[in-house]
Amino acid sequence: xxxxxxxxxxxxxxxxxxxxxxxxxxxxxxxxxxxxxxxxxxxxxxxxxxxxxxxxxxxxxxxxxxxxxxxxxxxxxxxxxxxxxxxxxxxxxxxxxxxxxxxxxxxxxxxxxxxxxxxxxxxxxxxxxxxxxxxxxxxxxxxxxxxxxxxxxxxxxxxxxxxxxxxxxxxxxxxxxxxxxxxxxxxxxxxxxxxxxxxxxxxxxxxxxxxxxxxxxx
Amino acid sequence: xxxxxxxxxxxxxxxxxxxxxxxxxxxxxxxxxxxxxxxxxxxxxxxxxxxxxxxxxxxxxxxxxxxxxxxxxxxxxxxxxxxxxxxxxxxxxxxxxxxxxxxxxxxxxxxxxxxxxxxxxxxxxxxxxxxxxxxxxxxxxxxxxxxxxxxxxxxxxxxxxxxxxxxxxxxxxxxxxxxxxxxxxxxxxxxxxxxxxxxxxxxxxxxxxxxxxxxxxxx
Numbered sequence: 001x002x003x004x005x006x007x008x009x010x011x012x013x014x015x016x017x018x019x020x021x022x023x024x025x026x027x028x029x030x031x032x033x034x035x036x037x038x039x040x041x042x043x044x045x046x047x048x049x050x051x052x053x054x055x056x057x058x059x060x061x062x063x064x065x066x067x068x069x070x071x072x073x074x075x076x077x078x079x080x081x082x083x084x085x086x087x088x089x090x091x092x093x094x095x096x097x098x099x100x101x102x103x104x105x106x107x108x109x110x111x112x113x114x115x116x117x118x119x120x121x122x123x124x125x126x127x128x129x130x131x132x133x134x135x136x137x138x139x140x141x142x143x144x145x146x147x148x149x150x151x152x153x154x155x156x157x158x159x160x161x162x163x164x165x166x167x168x169x170x171x172x173x174x175x176x177x178x179x180x181x182x183x184x185x186x187x188x189x190x191x192x193x194x195x196x197x198x199x200x201x202x203x204x205x206x207x208x209x210x211x212x213x214x215x216x217x218x
Numbered sequence: 219x220x221x222x223x224x225x226x227x228x229x230x231x232x233x234x235x236x237x238x239x240x241x242x243x244x245x246x247x248x249x250x251x252x253x254x255x256x257x258x259x260x261x262x263x264x265x266x267x268x269x270x271x272x273x274x275x276x277x278x279x280x281x282x283x284x285x286x287x288x289x290x291x292x293x294x295x296x297x298x299x300x301x302x303x304x305x306x307x308x309x310x311x312x313x314x315x316x317x318x319x320x321x322x323x324x325x326x327x328x329x330x331x332x333x334x335x336x337x338x339x340x341x342x343x344x345x346x347x348x349x350x351x352x353x354x355x356x357x358x359x360x361x362x363x364x365x366x367x368x369x370x371x372x373x374x375x376x377x378x379x380x381x382x383x384x385x386x387x388x389x390x391x392x393x394x395x396x397x398x399x400x401x402x403x404x405x406x407x408x409x410x411x412x413x414x415x416x417x418x419x420x421x422x423x424x425x426x427x428x429x430x431x432x433x434x435x436x437x
Binding site: 047050051052073074076077079080081082083088089091092096100101103104105128141144150 | 222225229232233236237292298300301303304305306307431
């Protein structure tokens with residue numbers, strides 16, 4: 001059963017269509033990259049999939065939840081969101097942010113240390129999130145998702161601000177989480193050039209999907 | 219709902235303990251405002267005492283507005299809002315948690331301002347102590363009302379509307395609180411004013427529990 005099924009999905013804000021009839025099916029345990037220029041509708045698509053904006057028209061079913069029925073809150077607990085602005089409380093430490101997320105979702109606190117180890121922030125667990133570099137903030141956001149164990153990962157331009165080492169790390173992490181059963185949809189300005197991943201690549205323009213290149217072997 | 223409220227309140231108070239915005243910015247503002255009010259009244263000691271309850275609540279109103287803005291700001295960053303939204307927290311619990319944290323902060327600042335009222339405005343210590351419970355209830359009601367109005371003004375570009383929008387809601391609370399404090403200083407009955415504050419507290423908590431989710435969705 002697909003994780004995402006969109007049929008003519010429309011999202012509008014103040015009368016302006018952000019998504020103008022998107023048809024999309026995303027199968028479980030896959031990695032999909034949504035590309036396109038600024039204003040193409042990439043972030044709006046991710047926000048729709050995360051239940052963060054309402055569906056204005058068409059049909060949308062994500063993780064088995066019909067978004068037209070309006071139960072977006074139920075969907076949100078099953079997705080993980082990483083925005084490009086940072087995704088946590090700046091005045092809390094790295095560990096306190098993760099403790100908050102774990103408690104909110106009733107996840108075991110024992111998941112925090114392995115997640116910090118995995119993203120390379122074990123030595124900075126008591127550092128205020130405000131003091132992290134852009135790349136470290138991205139890693140904290142990923143640790144937040146690891147602690148959450150979300151079914152559907154929605155990453156808005158996760159490669160921005162990452163150096164080569166960071167990009168390689170993210171490639172490996174995404175390969176692992178997809179291998180572990182999660183589904184990942186991420187946005188990027190350009191198609192990924194990765195030696196580890198060979199994702200399906202969607203091209204968006206004007207709020208529509210205008211290209212769809214299936215994934216394959218890296 | 220209660221577990222969510224405690225989680226959110228703990229998070230907000232921990233953020234305040236880290237950032238110390240209320241301690242180093244809002245509290246000094248409140249004390250300076252109280253001092254300026256005392257200077258504006260001039261040296262007449264009796265007049266100070268009579269005006270102390272009104273001035274205390276006037277300064278408390280300003281402090282509450284700053285506190286509400288700060289409480290809303292914590293959740294304000296777009297990425298944070300989206301991430302926290304995907305935690306799927308019970309909105310009623312979030313409202314109660316934010317109101318509880320704000321109430322704790324207002325109680326702490328209120329205690330300092332009451333001491334200032336005694337020291338700077340010559341309010342009688344015994345009457346001020348007698349007014350403490352009514353002040354606590356009124357500040358709790360202000361915190362609940364402020365958290366609700368903060369959510370109403372939580373969208374981008376609307377935070378500056380908070381004073382204008384919240385004013386009609388805050389006025390009855392301020393009048394009831396001032397009358398209760400005044401009655402305590404004069405040795406009169408407090409209960410009528412207490413009742414107003416208690417009813418307002420219950421009403422704003424009820425409204426917040428019902429409406430916070432709707433307001434949050436409109437951000």
